[in-house]
Amino acid sequence: MRIYKAKDYADMSRKAANIVSAQVIMKPNCVLGLATGSTPIGLYKQLVEWFRKGDLDFSEVMTVNLDEYKGLSRENDQSYYYFMHQNLFDHVNIPVENTHLPNGMEPDSEKECRRYTELIQSLGGVDLQLLGIGHNGHIGFNEPGESFDKQVHCVNLTESTIEANKRFFASAEDVPKQAYTMGIKTIMQSKKILIVASGEDKAEIVQKAFFGPITPQVPASVLQLHNDVTLVADEAALSKLSE
Ligand code: GLP
Numbered sequence: 001m002r003i004y005k006a007k008d009y010a011d012m013s014r015k016a017a018n019i020v021s022a023q024v025i026m027k028p029n030c031v032l033g034l035a036t037g038s039t040p041i042g043l044y045k046q047l048v049e050w051f052r053k054g055d056l057d058f059s060e061v062m063t064v065n066l067d068e069y070k071g072l073s074r075e076n077d078q079s080y081y082y083f084m085h086q087n088l089f090d091h092v093n094i095p096v097e098n099t100h101l102p103n104g105m106e107p108d109s110e111k112e113c114r115r116y117t118e119l120i121q122s123l124g125g126v127d128l129q130l131l132g133i134g135h136n137g138h139i140g141f142n143e144p145g146e147s148f149d150k151q152v153h154c155v156n157l158t159e160s161t162i163e164a165n166k167r168f169f170a171s172a173e174d175v176p177k178q179a180y181t182m183g184i185k186t187i188m189q190s191k192k193i194l195i196v197a198s199g200e201d202k203a204e205i206v207q208k209a210f211f212g213p214i215t216p217q218v219p220a221s222v223l224q225l226h227n228d229v230t231l232v233a234d235e236a237a238l239s240k241l242s243e
Contacts, residue, residue, distance in 0.1 A: 001210065001224065004232045009198045013042030016130075016196045016232040020047060021056055023128045023192070029060040033129030033182075034088075035140075036065070036080045039196050040132060041087055048091040058094040064120055065101040066131070066140040067181035070154060072104045078168050079104055102152065102180035109154035112180055116152040120186065129190035133197050136160050137205050137218035141181035144217045150183030184222055192228045195220070197237040206233060207240040 006012035020043065023030050034040075050056045065080055072079040081101050089099055100119060106112035120126065131139050136158065138144065143158045156178055157165075166172040187193070197206050209220035210231065216222075223229050 001229045006234045012234045017046035030127040031062045033126040037132040044087040051092045058092045068102040068104040069176040070178040113152040126190040128192045131195040141179040142219045148184045197233040200236040202237040203240040
């Protein structure tokens with residue numbers, strides 16, 4: 001695993017955006033696996049800025065997002081569909097038909113999971129998968145204890161994830177209890193993985209995930225087994241590594 005140490009959030013965002021833009025430049029019709037959460041927002045801003053300067057072209061890029069809440073419509077400002085449009089898709093020249101997310105409004109989980117798994121396969125797999133990391137080590141919505149052997153599936157969110165995400169909703173009751181997510185197996189099939197982390201509150205989990213034992217109790221620890229992972233994190237998120 002390569003680890004890039006950034007000074008702060010802005011530096012992390014720029015360094016990570018450089019890796020995404022290198023991918024787009026080297027393979028203009030690449031498949032990007034995208035993530036939501038607060039951590040990648042600065043990275044998306046940077047990509048938009050470079051697009052506006054004329055340095056990046058998304059016209060042939062395909063995207064597949066990691067996850068989506070089950071039960072939220074595209075219009076809901078907390079849906080990941082809405083997030084991706086707000087933060088990236090509406091500001092660059094990516095054709096909307098090239099962008100893909102699980103459909104949170106599909107009530108038949110089995111059907112939706114099959115559709116999304118087959119879609120990713122039909123695109124030829126993900127060239128570069130971007131990931132954030134949850135406080136309990138979740139990636140996408142793969143919570144602690146989940147088997148490493150799953151493709152796209154529907155999960156029940158843990159209390160800790162509902163708690164962490166409730167800041168975006170009116171109350172904890174409004175946070176959906178389920179989500180569709182790429183499984184660990186789907187994530188591990190990506191050719192390259194870029195994981196971003198920022199802030200002192202991520203320091204402990206970053207230490208555990210990348211320097212602790214590989215266990216389903218810390219879903220991100222599986223990334224130690226992937227042969228092309230880059231972690232871009234700021235000093236605060238890496239502060240427990242030197243201990
Ligand atoms: C959510 C998302 C994850 C994300 C995590 C961390 O639960 N499903 O993909 O990595 O939150 O988010 P943040 O970057 O806001 O800490």
